[in-house]
Amino acid sequence: MNLTVFGAGAWGTALAVNAAARHATSLWARDAAQAAQMHAARRNARYLPSVELPDGLRIEPDFDAALAHARGGLVIVATPMAALAEMLARIGTHNNGLLWLCKGFEQRSGLLGHEVARATAAGARVGVLSGPSFAIEVARGQPTALVAASVDAALCEEAVDALHSDNLRIYTSDDPVGVEVGGAVKNVLAIATGIADGMQLGLNARAALITRGLAEMTRLGIALGARAETFMGLSGLGDLVLTATGDLSRNRTVGRRLAEGLPLARVLAELGHVAEGVSTAPMVLQRAAALGVEMPIVEAVTAVLQGRTTPVQALEKLMGRDARPEA
Secondary structure, three states: OEEEEEOOOHHHHHHHHHHOOOOEEEEEOOOHHHHHHHHHHOEEOOOEEEEEOOOOOEEEOOHHHHHHHOOOOEEEEOOOHHHHHHHHHHHOOOOOEEEEOOOOOOOOOOOOHHHHHHHHOOOOEEEEEEOOOOHHHHHOOOOEEEEEEOOOHHHHHHHHHHHOOOOEEEEEEOOHHHHHHHHHHHHHHHHHHHHHHHOOOOHHHHHHHHHHHHHHHHHHHHHOOOOHHHHHOHHHHHHHHHHHHOOOOHHHHHHHHHHOOOOHHHHHHHHOOOOHHHHHHHHHHHHHHHHOOOOHHHHHHHHHHOOOOOHHHHHHHHHOOOOOOOO
């Protein structure tokens, strides 16, 4: 199978490295200079400097050539959510299956990936690939499990054929809404747990945030048409636990640095990578408000990110809420 990954960030590079062991794989880099450097050094110096790129992985700066390589195969979009609509429009409707890796609600519109696709590439065979996965571990071949979700069952099977291996398990789902909500909201909740860890609130507080955050995520997902059981799977509980507790989590790092009193602009500048939870938080709150879904943890994180409250004040507000039944 021919496979093209569009986007040479950490996650796109990691998945391309993994796929290149079994398939003719092309990795498209938007920046021609970056592509040339990667081709010459056989490393992605900016995003995965410790990982050697296999000889069989083709580094391609030409968009049309990268797309042509995937004819009859699989296309994977590995750009941030902000670029998904542009990428779908450039790729267009074709016979290839297409999966995206980005997690979040599109800024300004508040749309999830499948909603962006419906507006941009109606008729295309699309889905999402998500789950608990740090890029560096996938690139190293460490055991990882992901879920491919689409209403197109054949596309899910194509994803399994292309990516399932001894070190990368691909499960399938026909609930892309739930998978996308889980992948988006967990980033916001990871910022919350990062703030709690930065404030040294303890493991009890972390567990409470994860558990109640999962409840918020599930409420929103159900309101958007997802199934509740999806949130107990890889893209819900699995991805939430990883992102909220793992030291490699960019969103958790943002929360920890905010708890130290650093301004958000400095935190993001020093991070050097995209932390999707920052732009996703207000969009989650916007969608939740329109549906009448209560999400106090997401509301607190959004207020901290926007500078309308401090971490201490946000904690006081959350702990001051009235007691209520858990379910």
